[in-house]
Amino acid sequence: MTDQMYESAYLAWRSSLTTLLADASQLARWQERRYQFAHRVGALLTESHGDGPVTTGPVLYGVFAAGAGLCYVGQTQEAERRLRDLPVGESHHLANTVPPEVWQRVVVINWPLLVDGTPESEQAQVKKMGAVVCGLALEHALQMATAPPLNSRRRRTTGDWQPRDLARSRSRGALHARQIPVLSELTLAAWNDLSQAEAPGRSAVTVNGVGRVVFPSALHELPGDRGFPAAQGI
Template identity: 70%
Template sequence: MDDQTYEDAYRDWRDSLATLLGDASLLGRWQERRYRFAHGVGALLTEPYGESAAMTGPVLYGVFAGGAGLCYVGQTQEAERRLRDLPVGESHHLANTVPPELWERVVVIRWPLLIPSAPADEQSIAAETGPQVCGLALEHALQVATAPPLNSRRRRTTGDWQPRNLAQSRSRGAVRAQSLPGLSALVLAAWHACAAVEAPDGAGVVDTGAGRVVFPSALHETFAG
């Protein structure tokens, strides 16, 4: 896309929002519609589905957009809270940059379920480390393997962005990730499997047990108007 096409698209976006927020009643309608949609995505991410339990506890998650692909990878110890908030954006920056209406899929990995398949020494390390640091370690390994753009730089107080070299990080997660290569490989395999799942007809969720894939586009008609 050349610069002029990009600027035209940006102006079209602003003009569309100006129409949607044209008066107080339209503002209210906009607020209601966006929250209905975000709430619906959050429900698909967290509530029980079929024979699969509700999404709780430690997970890794990532958001894909139709054109950009994988945008962001994160982890949480409270999936039931964090994943509901993810599309709402009240305490998470992602939805402010990539609106959930444009999310192609969200992948969630219940990584503790993969620990029994990891090498015995890594099972012991994971138990000694605890879920918080272990989650940070697996998040780091997944970010290095997938290089999501919104994890690959940080905001600066000067108003611009600074690249992050994830592979050279010395954070707690990065240091611990070096001792969990087998578990990290299991996570990455589960991740790639979920990232390749096709959207099912008439449903917005595929749950594999260790992973869940949510397709927000399945909600557009449900929450239209």
């Protein structure tokens, strides 16, 4: 994309927002529609679906956008809260940069379900590390394997961005990642599987034994995308 095309697209975005926020009633309508959409995405990320249970506890997650591909990889110990908040953006910066309306898919991995597939020595190491440190270690390993752009830079107080050298990181996750090689491999395999899953027909979520994929982009084609919740079960 040329600089001129980029500036034109940016001005069109600003113009569209000006139209959508033309008066107080339109602002309220905009607020309602955005929250309804974010709420639907959060529900699909956390609530039970088919044979898939409610998503709780430690997970890894990643957000993909059409064109840009994988944007961000994160982890949480409280999936039931954090994943609901992820598209709303009240305590997470992602939705402020990449709005959920343009998310192509969100991959969620319930990594504790993979621990039994590791050697006993590694299972003991996971137990010794604890869920918090292990989650950080898996997050670092996945970021190293996938290089998501929003994890590859950090904001500076001068108003610009500084590259992050993940390979030289001294964070807790980076320091412990090498201690769980098999679990990291299993996690990456599960990630690759879910990252390539197709949207299942008239639904916006698919689940397997270790996680799920939610397709926010599919919600635009399903009943309910007029600012109101869709029917249960999508």
